[in-house]
Structures are given as C-alpha cells and as structure tokens.
Amino acid sequence: VLAAEWNKSAFEAKNAADALKGVGAAGAAKSADIMIKAPDIAENGAVVPVEVTSKIPGTTEISILSEQNVNPLIAEFTLSNGAEGYVSTRIKMAKTSNVTVAVKAGGKTYIASKEVKVTIGGCGG
Amino acid sequence: MAEPMKIRAQMQGDTADIKVLMNHIMETGLRKDAKTGQMIPAHFIQQVNVTVGGKVVLDAQWGYAVAKNPFLGFKVKGAKAGDKVVVNWVDNKGDKRTDEAAIG
Amino acid sequence: FALDGRQALASADGAGFYDVPKFGNVSLMHFTDCHAQLLPIYFREPDVNLGIGSSYGQAPHLVGEHLLKQFGIRPGTSEAHAFTYLDFSAAAKTYGKVGGFSHLSTLVKKIRASRPGALLLDGGDTWQGSATSLWSNGQDMVDACKLLGVDVMTGHWEFTLGAERVKQIVDNDFKGKLDFVAQNIKTNDFGDQVFQPYTMKEINGVPVAIIGQAFPYTPIANPRWMVPDWSFGIQDDNMQKTVDEARAKGAQVVVVLSHNGMDVDLKMASRVTGIDAIMGGHTHDGIPAPSIVKNAKGQTLVTNAGSNGKFLGVLDFDVKNGKITDYRYKLLPVFSNLLAADPAMTALISKHRAPYEAKLSEKLAVTEDLLYRRGNFNGTFDQLILDALMDVKGADAAFSPGFRWGTTLLPGEAITMDRLMDQTAITYPSTSLTEMSGETIKTIMEDVCDNLFNADPYYQQGGDMVRVGGIQYTCDPSQKIGKRISNMMLKGKPVSPNKTYKVAGWAPVAEGATGEPVWDVVATWLRDKKVVTPRKLNTPKLIGMKGNPGIA
Ligand SMILES: [Mn+2]
Numbered sequence: 001v002l003a004a005e006w007n008k009s010a011f012e013a014k015n016a017a018d019a020l021k022g023v024g025a026a027g028a029a030k031s032a033d034i035m036i037k038a039p040d041i042a043e044n045g046a047v048v049p050v051e052v053t054s055k056i057p058g059t060t061e062i063s064i065l066s067e068q069n070v071n072p073l074i075a076e077f078t079l080s081n082g083a084e085g086y087v088s089t090r091i092k093m094a095k096t097s098n099v100t101v102a103v104k105a106g107g108k109t110y111i112a113s114k115e116v117k118v119t120i121g122g123c124g125g
Numbered sequence: 126m127a128e129p130m131k132i133r134a135q136m137q138g139d140t141a142d143i144k145v146l147m148n149h150i151m152e153t154g155l156r157k158d159a160k161t162g163q164m165i166p167a168h169f170i171q172q173v174n175v176t177v178g179g180k181v182v183l184d185a186q187w188g189y190a191v192a193k194n195p196f197l198g199f200k201v202k203g204a205k206a207g208d209k210v211v212v213n214w215v216d217n218k219g220d221k222r223t224d225e226a227a228i229g
Numbered sequence: 230f231a232l233d234g235r236q237a238l239a240s241a242d243g244a245g246f247y248d249v250p251k252f253g254n255v256s257l258m259h260f261t262d263c264h265a266q267l268l269p270i271y272f273r274e275p276d277v278n279l280g281i282g283s284s285y286g287q288a289p290h291l292v293g294e295h296l297l298k299q300f301g302i303r304p305g306t307s308e309a310h311a312f313t314y315l316d317f318s319a320a321a322k323t324y325g326k327v328g329g330f331s332h333l334s335t336l337v338k339k340i341r342a343s344r345p346g347a348l349l350l351d352g353g354d355t356w357q358g359s360a361t362s363l364w365s366n367g368q369d370m371v372d373a374c375k376l377l378g379v380d381v382m383t384g385h386w387e388f389t390l391g392a393e394r395v396k397q398i399v400d401n402d403f404k405g406k407l408d409f410v411a412q413n414i415k416t417n418d419f420g421d422q423v424f425q426p427y428t429m430k431e432i433n434g435v436p437v438a439i440i441g442q443a444f445p446y447t448p449i450a451n452p453r454w455m456v457p458d459w460s461f462g463i464q465d466d467n468m469q470k471t472v473d474e475a476r477a478k479g480a481q482v483v484v485v486l487s488h489n490g491m492d493v494d495l496k497m498a499s500r501v502t503g504i505d506a507i508m509g510g511h512t513h514d515g516i517p518a519p520s521i522v523k524n525a526k527g528q529t530l531v532t533n534a535g536s537n538g539k540f541l542g543v544l545d546f547d548v549k550n551g552k553i554t555d556y557r558y559k560l561l562p563v564f565s566n567l568l569a570a571d572p573a574m575t576a577l578i579s580k581h582r583a584p585y586e587a588k589l590s591e592k593l594a595v596t597e598d599l600l601y602r603r604g605n606f607n608g609t610f611d612q613l614i615l616d617a618l619m620d621v622k623g624a625d626a627a628f629s630p631g632f633r634w635g636t637t638l639l640p641g642e643a644i645t646m647d648r649l650m651d652q653t654a655i656t657y658p659s660t661s662l663t664e665m666s667g668e669t670i671k672t673i674m675e676d677v678c679d680n681l682f683n684a685d686p687y688y689q690q691g692g693d694m695v696r697v698g699g700i701q702y703t704c705d706p707s708q709k710i711g712k713r714i715s716n717m718m719l720k721g722k723p724v725s726p727n728k729t730y731k732v733a734g735w736a737p738v739a740e741g742a743t744g745e746p747v748w749d750v751v752a753t754w755l756r757d758k759k760v761v762t763p764r765k766l767n768t769p770k771l772i773g774m775k776g777n778p779g780i781a
C-alpha cells in the first residue's frame with residue numbers, strides 16, 4: 001500500500017531552501033490562498049498544532065517545514081481522490097521560527113509562512 | 126506491536142471530516158539518554174497511507190519532527206456515510222500498523 | 230491628622246456613593262482577579278504600566294495623574310485613591326481598606342435590588358492568592374462565590390489546582406448553580422470542548438449570551454503538567470463561530486467574559502465581530518470607563534475591572550426591539566468602610582478561616598516601609614522576596630516572577646503569615662538555586678520582557694517583568710526581543726555571557742521540583758529580621774520612556 005520511497009535527502013536537508021528543493025518546491029511563489037492556522041505562541045514546542053488550508057484549485061501536495069529546526073522538513077502530504085486541500089497535524093519546533101508551507105497545484109508550487117514563538121514561560125497576572 | 130489508532134470519521138455535508146490519533150514515540154535521534162549519556166536512536170513513522178472506500182486519498186511522508194502520538198486530520202469530498210477508512214503506517218524500523226473505521 | 234475613613238468618604242463623595250442610577254433593562258455585574266481575598270485589604274495600583282507602540286498613552290497604559298486626567302477624576306478624592314497609587318499610604322489611612330467578600334456581597338445585593346435579573350460575572354483568578362484558598366484546595370472561594378451569587382465564571386489560576394480538581398468543582402459544587410464557560414479550552418486528543426463555550430440567560434425577557442474566554446497562555450505562564458490533556462490559545466476563529474452561533478440562537482446581547490488581559494481584549498474586539506462587550510481581567514487594570522473598539526461590523530465595549538476584590542463593574546444595556554440602543558458603565562470601588570458586612574458571608578469566611586487562624590495571624594516582622602507588588606519592573610514586596618532568597622540561599626542574583634497579585638502593607642504594619650501568603654500562595658512554590666551562565670540569564674530576561682512589551686498584544690502574556698535581584702540593567706522596551714536588555718552589572722562588574730552565576734528563584738513551571746517552599750524561606754528571613762527596613766528597589770534604567778503616560 002505504501003507507494004514511494006522515503007524522501008531521505010529532503011528530510012535530512014539542513015536548511016529550508018534545500019528542504020524545499022527536496023520536495024520540488026524551490027522558487028515557489030508566495031500565495032495568500034494558503035492559510036496556516038498555528039498558535040502565535042506555542043503552548044509546548046514539542047506539540048505545535050498546525051492546520052493548513054489551501055484554497056488553490058487542484059492542490060495535490062502540502063509540505064510543512066519549521067525553518068529553524070535542525071532538519072526543517074517535517075511532513076509531506078499527497079492528496080488524491082477527493083481529499084481537499086487541507087491537512088491538520090502537530091509538530092515539534094526547536095525554537096521560535098517560521099512555519100512554512102509549500103503547496104503543489106496544477107504542476108505549480110506555492111508557499112506561505114507564519115511565525116510561531118517558542119517561549120520559556122513562567123510568569124502571569 | 127504498536128497500540129491501535131483512534132479514528133473519528135464524520136460526514137459534514139458532502140465532505141468527510143477524518144481525524145486520526147496514532148500511538149508512536151516519534152523519537153528524534155537527537156536526544157541523549159540522561160542516565161547512560163548515549164544517543165537515543167531515532168524511531169519514527171516515515172510513511173502513512175489512507176484509503177476511503179478503497180481509494181487512496183492521502184499518502185504522507187514524515188520526518189521525526191511530527192509530534193509524539195501523531196495527529197492527522199484531513200477532509201474528503203464525495204465520501205459517504207458507511208465508507209470504510211483504512212489507515213496504515215510504517216516506521217523507520219519497519220514496524221507497521223493498520224486500523225480502520227466506518228464513516229459515521 | 231487622619232480622618233476617620235467613613236467620615237472622609239462621606240464628606241468627599243456624599244452619602245449616595247453607591248446609588249448608581251438605574252438604567253436600561255439588561256444589567257451585568259463583573260468582578261475579576263480577586264485572588265482569593267475574602268477579607269478587606271489594601272491594594273496599591275501601579276506607578277509603571279508602560280504602553281509601547283500603538284498602546285502608547287491608551288488605556289490601560291495610564292498611571293497616576295495621567296489616568297485621572299484621561300477619565301476626568303478629581304485628584305484627592307476617594308476615586309482618585311481607588312484608581313491610582315498617588316499619595317498611597319496617607320490616602321489608604323484616610324479611606325481605609327478595600328474589598329472583602331462580606332462588603333462586596335452587600336454591594337452586589339444593593340445593585341441587584343435596583344436591577345432585578347442582573348447577572349454576576351466572575352472573570353477568574355478567584356481560587357488562588359491566599360493561604361486559605363491554597364490550604365482548602367479552593368473550597369473557601371468556591372463556597373464564597375456560590376453564596377455571593379456568581380452566575381457565570383471563567384478561569385486562569387483556577388487551573389493550577391489541577392485539571393481534575395477544576396472538573397470536580399464544575400461538575401459537582403457548581404452543577405445547576407454556576408456556569409463555568411471557556412470557548413478556548415479543548416482536549417489535546419481530538420480537540421473537543423472541555424467546558425461549555427457559552428451560556429444563554431434571559432434577563433427581563435432579553436436573551437443574553439455570555440461567552441467564556443479563559444487565559445489563553447495558561448500552559449505557558451503556569452505549569453503545563455497540571456493541565457496535561459487540555460490546550461488553550463486565543464482562538465479568534467472559534468470565538469467568531471461561537472458569537473455567530475449565539476446570535477443565530479437568538480441572543481440579543483453578546484458579552485465575552487474574558488481573562489485575556491486588556492491589550493489582548495482590545496485586539497480581539499477589533500477582529501471578532503458581533504460582540505457587544507468584552508468584560509475582561511488578568512492584567513489587573515482598573516479602568517473607569519469602557520474603551521470603544523470599532524470593527525468591520527460595528528463596535529465593542531472593552532472593560533477591565535481591576536483586582537483583589539477592589540472593584541465591581543456595572544454594565545447596563547437598554548435593549549429595545551431586539552437591539553441595544555444605549556448603555557451605561559460604572560466601575561465601583563469597594564470601600565469596606567462604606568459598606569456594611571453581610572452577616573451570612575462573614576460567618577462563612579470565619580468558618581473557613583477558623584482552623585488556620587493561629588497560623589495566619591503569626592506576626593513575622595514589622596515593615597517600616599510601604600510594601601506592594603504591582604508595577605512593570607519591581608515592587609517593594611518583590612524586592613523583599615528577592616533579598617530574602619539571595620540571603621538565605623547565598624546567591625549572586627535572584628529571579629521572582631512578575632505576578633500581578635499580592636496585597637499591600639502600609640508602613641508600620643505587621644507582616645503576618647496571612648500577608649506573606651498573599652504574595653506566595655501557589656501550588657508550585659519550590660525555591661531553587663541554579664548555576665546559570667550570563668548568557669542564560671540574559672535569554673530569560675529578554676524572553677520575559679518580550680512577553681510584556683511585544684508590539685503585538687497576541688504575543689503578550691499579561692504578567693509584569695521578572696523581578697531581578699543582584700543584577701542592575703538597562704531596558705529599552707520599544708526594541709525587539711534580544712535587544713531590550715543591556716548593560717547588565719553584578720557587584721559593579723559586567724555580567725559575562727560565559728561566566729556562571731548562582732541564581733535563586735521560585736515558582737518553577739517544570740514538573741518534579743522539590744525545593745523548600747518560598748513562604749518558608751521568606752518567613753525564616755522575616756522572623757530573623759523582626760523589623761524590615763526600607764528595601765532598595767532594583768529597577769532598570771529605562772531608555773526612550775520619558776514622557777510616557779504609563780510611568781509616574
Ligand atoms: Mn489575576
């Protein structure tokens with residue numbers, strides 16, 4: 001059932017540019033039609049909810065990166081047979097960083113980012 | 126053998142809203158064991174595959190930075206109540222798990 | 230000469246201080262952040278509450294005379310005393326203590342009598358902040374709130390009693406009596422609501438929705454391990470969905486009972502439409518009049534009702550043919566001398582205090598100076614805690630959290646165990662002595678400073694700056710994270726990034742700490758001192774804040 005070979009080189013890439021290249025999204029255009037729902041401040045850097053909605057017609061692939069992680073690429077989703085341009089998951093973030101999402105649709109690639117702050121915490125009103 | 130997944134699949138209009146909770150350590154391979162000082166080897170789900178009504182709707186490749194006990198949510202247009210949802214995963218050590226549920 | 234409080238109040242304000250003219254047909258009373266203060270206390274408002282960027286000079290970032298001017302309050306009056314730190318010790322002697330649930334209860338009854346059907350809303354931070362709430366696991370406050378007649382509440386410090394205890398109270402003590410609402414708390418598995426997001430009440434035939442907004446950053450500001458299965462967050466989109474749902478179900482008035490902190494409330498009011506009022510707390514701002522925020526579809530009133538039982542907010546709406554046509558708002562200071570104690574509440578409080586009375590009344594020391602906590606950078610009671618920690622632990626430096634709760638002591642007053650617990654009563658009181666590099670110390674200070682002064686309120690957590698003992702520093706609040714703190718000096722020498730220092734602290738958010746509770750450390754120090762001389766307040770040298778109306 002599990003089709004493709006695991007994309008080792010992309011997952012082991014050490015920076016966001018190489019990781020994006022690894023998922024075929026080098027030079028992707030910025031798009032306002034990709035919505036990233038993630039907290040402004042992570043409650044727990046080890047479990048950061050990220051919900052991606054792509055309004056771009058014909059979305060077939062969604063990749064999620066945390067730019068400041070040692071290996072930025074976190075997940076790559078391929079959608080088919082009625083699966084909408086939407087995916088929701090939870091990721092680990094080493095520190096405050098942009099969460100970047102790359103989308104493939106109709107043979108083109110698009111990109112969007114949202115900053116998530118990972119803080120030490122421990123004070124309150 | 127890994128613990129079973131929890132799957133919730135509900136129709137919302139003409140779209141199935143499917144949520145999956147997997148049971149997996151998702152060890153990064155970047156941590157040291159506090160007692161022995163040795164690196165803890167990476168152990169994480171690498172591939173996930175989902176079929177609805179027998180057709181593949183989602184194929185995923187994951188690195189170690191998907192959070193422990195992974196959550197996966199997605200939406201499938203055109204699915205209907207009663208359709209079978211089958212979720213498979215395989216990790217970097219070759220461990221596997223398959224679970225299924227019917228859309229409610 | 231010191232006037233008798235009752236006399237001073239009467240002469241300054243007339244006998245009708247609490248005769249708030251009746252208005253409209255839908256009334257809501259609101260108190261918040263009482264921090265378990267069942268008895269009358271003193272509470273000094275801050276002299277530093279800086280607004281940066283677009284918050285400059287805006288409520289709640291106004292202190293002292295700037296606040297009086299903005300809201301047209303005459304200096305030297307009882308209201309000026311209630312809303313500011315000005316001439317605090319002398320004014321406190323004149324006007325007496327504030328708050329106390331017996332006096333609050335009398336006021337609530339008085340307002341209810343003129344406004345049949347009025348609801349009483351509790352904004353949270355109710356079950357924490359005193360010895361008795363800690364030792365009774367919140368039960369004294371739960372019983373007092375039921376007797377007070379609270380209708381709806383949301384929470385923050387409540388969650389530091391642990392998820393199980395909160396659920397136990399909501400599902401048992403409150404069942405059928407009091408609605409605990411929070412649209413922004415969900416389970417960590419499938420994201421289900423933990424509490425009801427809102428409650429619908431009918432007031433004089435008008436359907437009113439009260440939506441709960443718990444403190445969004447509870448698992449960051451407080452120990453996450455105490456609420457391991459719940460997630461919080463601001464959740465604007467779910468708030469919009471909840472407002473729309475309440476409207477669709479017929480709500481003619483929609484009010485958010487919020488524990489966001491006022492800056493977050495103001496931003497939320499600009500983004501979410503369809504809310505008539507956000508009645509907020511958490512940042513402990515006592516603001517005399519609502520801020521009116523315009524958004525895409527209309528406007529929202531934002532009120533904040535102070536802390537420590539010191540104020541009761543009264544919001545009246547006139548609703549005609551399904552629409553709000555006008556409103557009035559009054560934030561009433563609760564002067565204990567002006568309000569008779571309610572006998573039933575007095576009896577309940579006495580019952581809860583009785584088992585601990587001996588322990589509570591122990592006189593640990595006498596203070597020569599005014600002791601308070603509030604203010605962006607430091608307070609004299611925090612300095613006392615820092616000094617005690619450094620002395621007892623033999624530390625080079627100390628950190629104390631920027632909590633905004635904690636009562637005030639006048640010069641010459643005894644520091645009892647009761648008053649010490651007002652500053653320290655938490656469920657994770659461990660003290661510690663840690664070796665930290667200069668770099669780590671700076672990282673911590675920068676991190677907390679960003680939680681306070683980030684230009685975007687959604688990145689603020691609503692506490693004050695971590696109190697720092699032993700290290701002098703310079704702070705430029707309008708900079709970005711990593712660039713606000715500079716010129717750190719310890720015993721006359723620059724703090725070196727690579728050198729390690731012994732740093733004392735308390736209130737760890739990580740699980741498993743076993744250090745001596747902070748109240749024991751400070752009590753030992755106080756008993757030894759007997760008389761506490763005025764502390765040398767360590768506050769940073771500020772850059773670029775001259776003329777800011779948020780500083781005295
Ligand atoms: Mn509070």
Ligand SMILES: [Mn+2]
Binds near residue numbers: 124444488510512
């Ligand atoms: Mn609070």
